[in-house]
Amino acid sequence: MALKFPIFMDAQSTTPVDPRAVEAMLPYFTEKFGHPASRNHPFGWEAEGAVDAARGQIAKLIGARDPKEIVFTSGGTEAINLALKGVAEMYREKGNHIVTTIIEQRATLDVCKRLERQGVEVTYVPVQPDGLVDLETLRGAITDKTILISVMFANNEVGTIQDIAAIGKLAKAKGILFHTDATQAAGKVPVDVEAMGIDLLSCTAHLLYGPKGVGALYVRRKGPRVRIAPMIDGGGHERGMRSGTLPVPLIVGFGTAAELCGQAMPEESARLRALRDRLQDLILSNVDEAYLNGHPERRLPHNLNISFAYVEGESVLMGLNKESALSSGSACTSATLEPSYVIGALGASAELAHSSIRFSLHRFSTEEEVDHVGRRTIEVVKRLRDMSPLYELAKEGVDLKSIHWKAE
Ligand SMILES: Cc1ncc(COP(=O)(O)O)c(C=O)c1O
Known part of the structure; x- marks a missing residue:
C-alpha cells in the first residue's frame, strides 16, 4: 500500500478517532438530541439510556463492579483535578498529606502544587532509572497524615507501567485511598480496579480512539465507599460530584471506543x-x-x-x-x-x-x-x-x- x-x-498526545465511534455518535448530534436529565419525556429517556450504556462500557473496560462508579468529566485533566482536590477537601479532618511521584503528568503535578499553596503537604517520590517506583520508597513516604497515594498507571513519555496492584495493596494495608492516572493505560493494557485495589482512576476518551472533550473518574462505591467534594457545583448531575449537562454524543463515542478497545x-x-x-x-x-x-x-x-x-x-x-x-x-x-x-x-x-x-x-x-x-x-x-x-x-x-x- x-x-x-x-x-x-x-x-x-492523542489517538485518531475510530470511525465506528464517530458512527455511533452521529445520531446524538441530530435526531437523538435529548437531555439525559429530562426524566419526563422520551427524548430524555433515550439520552439517559445512551449515557448509561456508555457508563457500563467504560466500567467494563476498567473492571468496575457498578457503572454508577463512573463520573463523566471533560477529560483526564479534569478527572485528576476532581480526584486530588476532591479528596483533599473531603478528608481534610483525617489528614493533609498526599504521596505522588516526580514523573506524573502536569495535570497531577500542577494540582499538587496548588494544593501545597493551600496547606496540603505533598511528597514527590523519585523513580528508579527504569521509571519504576520503588515500593519501599513509597512506603517510607507515608505518614499518619497521608490520605491519598496518586501514582500514574503508565507514563506518557516512556510508557513505563507501574506495579499498580502492589501499590493498591500497600494503600489498602495502610487505610489510604489510591488514585491512578490511567489516561495512557486504559484501553491499551489490562486495567482492573477490583483486582488492583484502585479507589479512584482517571481516564480520557481521546487516548483510546474516542473523541476529545470527555473523560471519566472512577470513584469506588464499596470497600471503601470513597467520597469526594465536587469542584463544579450546579444541578447535581453525576450524583452531585460533577454538575453540568452531559455531552451525550461525546459520551456515546467514549463508550463505543472503550468497548472496541476491550475487544481488540x-x-x-x-x-x-x-x-x-x-x-x-x-x-x-x-x-x-x-x-x-x-x-x-x-x-x-x-x-x-x-x-x-x-x-x-x-x-x-x-x-x-x-x-x-x-x-x-x-x-x-x-x-x-x-x-x-x-x-x-x-x-x-x-x-x-x-x-x-x-x-x-x-x-x-x-x-x-x-x-x-x-x-x-x-x-x-x-x-x-x-x-x-x-x-x-x-x-x-x-x-x-x-x-x-x-x-x-
Ligand atoms: C498521563 C496523562 N495524564 C493526563 C492527561 C490529560 O488528559 P486530557 O488531555 O484528557 O485532559 C494526559 C494527556 O495526554 C496524559 O498523558
Missing part, C-alpha cells in the same frame, strides 16, 4: 508490540549512542522512547516534521527549551533529556509506516551528527566533560 503523508506516530486489546497490543520492537531494532542497530528510555519490558506496547546523544530532539523533529508527526520530550516554553523532566528523573544527563524522541503507534499504524519513519530518523540523526562538532570530538576520543568552554 502506498504511504500516506504525514505519518502520525504521536498517539500518546489482546490482538492489538501484540500487533503494536511487534511493530514497536521492529522500529526499535531498526533504529538501535543502525545508530550508535542511542539509548532506550524507560523499562525495556514493563512498558506500553505502542511506546518507544529513545535518546540520541549529541543531537537535540527538537532538531530531529524539525528534520522529520513535514512527513512524520512525532514528539520530543522537551517542552518548548516561550523562549527556552526545557529538557524532559521525566527523562531527567530517570537519571539521564540534561543532554540526553534534551535528545529524547517519542514514537507512539496506534490502531492504524502499518509496517510500511514504521519502516519509513525508522529509516528517515536514522538519516536525520546521522546528518545532524555529521554537522556536530561535539560528536566529532567524542568520536576522536575527547572526554567532553573535560573541556572548559570559554564564555565570551
